[in-house]
Amino acid sequence: MKAKKIFGIVLAGGEGKRLMPLTEDRAKPAVPFGGHYRLVDFALSNLINSGLTQVVVLTQYKSHSLDRHVSQTWHMNGGLSNSYIASVPAQQRLGKRWFSGSADAILQSLDLIHDEKPDIVVVVGADHVYRMDFSQMIQAHIRSGAQATVAAIRQPIGLADQFGVIEVDAATPDRIKDFREKPKDAVGLADAPHEVFASMGNYVFNTDALIEAVLRDGERTDSSHDMGGDIIPDFVARGEAGVYDLQLNDVPGSTDRDRYYWRDVGTIDSFFEAHQDLISALPIFNLYNQEWPIFSQQLNSPPAKFVRDARGTLGTMIDSIVSLGCVISGAHIERSVLGPWTVIGSGAEVVDSIVFDRVQILADAVVHRAILDKEVVVEAGASIGVDRDRDLARGFSVTDSGITVVGKGVRVHP
Ligand code: ADQ
Known part of the structure; x- marks a missing residue:
């Protein structure tokens, strides 16, 4: 036939x-x-x-x-x-x-x-x-x-x-x-x-x-x-x-x-x-299946890098995905997905969050249960996803289940 x-x-x-x-x-x-x-x-x-x-x-x-x-x-x-x-x-x-x-x-x-x-x-x-x-x-x-x-x-x-x-x-x-x-x-x-x-x-x-x-x-x-x-x-x-x-x-x-x-x-x-x-040790959806690959852009980017910060603090990272081009120094990352070229500064904490490309999360900032669109900057010491009313007052959307979303390019002040 x-x-x-x-x-x-x-x-x-x-x-x-x-x-x-x-x-x-x-x-x-x-x-x-x-x-x-x-x-x-x-x-x-x-x-x-x-x-x-x-x-x-x-x-x-x-x-x-x-x-x-x-x-x-x-x-x-x-x-x-x-x-x-x-x-x-x-x-x-x-x-x-x-x-x-x-x-x-x-x-x-x-x-x-x-x-x-x-x-x-x-x-x-x-x-x-x-x-x-x-x-x-x-x-x-x-x-x-x-x-x-x-x-x-x-x-x-x-x-x-x-x-x-x-x-x-x-x-x-x-x-x-x-x-x-x-x-x-x-x-x-x-x-x-x-x-x-x-x-x-x-x-x-x-x-x-x-x-x-x-x-x-x-x-x-x-x-x-x-x-x-x-x-x-x-x-x-x-x-x-x-x-x-x-x-x-x-x-x-x-x-x-x-x-x-x-x-x-x-x-x-x-x-x-x-x-x-995607992110647990035994993922419910496995991105690493090489027999049926999920294709995407080939980033012309350097590898992700983890360094201790200037104060000598070692960062920690667990149950997370980190894309190419990221630089993370002395920060704590947990159950999170970081897009390409993310920068995370010393003492920052990113937990249960999704970060798109080219986001900067500066020293001692806290990001919890949040989605940060491309090019968001979280200034040093600022926090997101910690105080719902404040997030709403700052114009971010917060779902009923408590996920804060920050739109593209927004600067989050302390
Ligand atoms: P929905 O996702 O609600 O339900 P729709 O909004 O029409 O249906 O979107 C279906 C797809 O068509 C999406 O990929 C969307 O981007 C695209 N699409 C929508 N409007 C379009 C337009 N005007 N021109 C071109 N593309 C358009 C559909 C089915 C359901 C089914 C769910 C499963 O109608 O029967 O159960 O998908 O999620």
């Missing part, structure tokens, strides 16, 4: 309002994660490791740093092989309007599909942390005869209103019987009443069926032109939608702890928790 030609589309145009202020001036897929990664790197690494060689990333909202990251990090040597990962900003090909939803993003990009004439199109979101071998999902899609297949994973029922919730019949477990986008009244699974079967926002389509569906949707005036809200329910209504359970996926090099790991990092709390999953 002739190998099927596969084309990948990464939906990367969402605003990510719930991640504010981290999405103040960058698209959500460009938000830094785990030191030197960006969120989009997880979807792209999965697609490349799965053998896809033609992938477009559809961007629109504040896409400058995302476009730059994709073009600098993910340039592939096309040439004769015609392999590429290209970021494609909204081009207003169908009139003077932006993408009104993720399905509209595909409708407005149909020329990219027509150019390549693939048999199958894989459409994925760009804001999840996970490993997945899409080639296994594609095989299951082809075997099932479905026109569209949705990847799914069990999630706590309390999160049902954040996801597309899938129902199947026990007799036909790979077919979707019902699909509801973000229902408020979801019912738990028969074998696990506290769980639902949630769409991961990753889909495999037969090309013709996808094209017909987005064209049909484009004609509708009552549609929000959303993949989860409109396109998938349309396939389900036609009896053409299948489901692929992530628990069938066997990613090379996975450990028992991270085999079915998948996190939606759409809120500050979930973003923070996903970082905690």
Whole structure:
């Protein structure tokens, strides 16, 4: 049988309002994660490791740093092989309007599909942390005869209103019987009443069926032109939608702890928790799996360095990730992730925190349960995450669970 030609589309145009202020001036897929990664790197690494060689990333909202990251990090040597990962900003090909939803993003990009004439199109979101071998999902899609297949994973029922919730019949477990986008009244699974079967926002389509569906949707005036809200329910209504359970996926090099790991990092709390999953001695998500690497920018930076400070104080660091270019002198770092080129001065304390690139935390400063965006400076003796009211009064956001977020470039005074 002739190998099927596969084309990948990464939906990367969402605003990510719930991640504010981290999405103040960058698209959500460009938000830094785990030191030197960006969120989009997880979807792209999965697609490349799965053998896809033609992938477009559809961007629109504040896409400058995302476009730059994709073009600098993910340039592939096309040439004769015609392999590429290209970021494609909204081009207003169908009139003077932006993408009104993720399905509209595909409708407005149909020329990219027509150019390549693939048999199958894989459409994925760009804001999840996970490993997945899409080639296994594609095989299951082809075997099932479905026109569209949705990847799914069990999630706590309390999160049902954040996801597309899938129902199947026990007799036909790979077919979707019902699909509801973000229902408020979801019912738990028969074998696990506290769980639902949630769409991961990753889909495999037969090309013709996808094209017909987005064209049909484009004609509708009552549609929000959303993949989860409109396109998938349309396939389900036609009896053409299948489901692929992530628990069938066997990613090379996975450990028992991270085999079915998948996190939606759409809120500050979930973003923070996903970082905690990286840093323990036995990480829940293992960045060190060399058989299924997560690729990112190659930093042209010196190694991280730890020194005793001028007073002779030795620093301590435990359960943390430190990126290239960091210099840490006589500080205490615990359960934290430090982005590239972070400088931490003597006597400073950084605990349960996430620090993006080029942050300076000066002598004797204290940072607890905080996320510091790029180029933040915490002046000597200043503190963050210690006094909630003071953090709010200084204009920082603080989540209900007590995580303080300091926006890009802010100077924190004592
Ligand atoms: P959401 O994540 O809420 O739910 P959405 O906001 O549409 O859905 O984002 C999905 C992906 O599409 C993201 O990567 C986003 O960046 C991108 N996107 C959104 N609007 C876009 C636009 N106008 N142009 C281009 N890209 C756009 C979805 C599904 C649910 C599923 C969850 C899983 O709708 O069914 O359960 O993902 O997290």
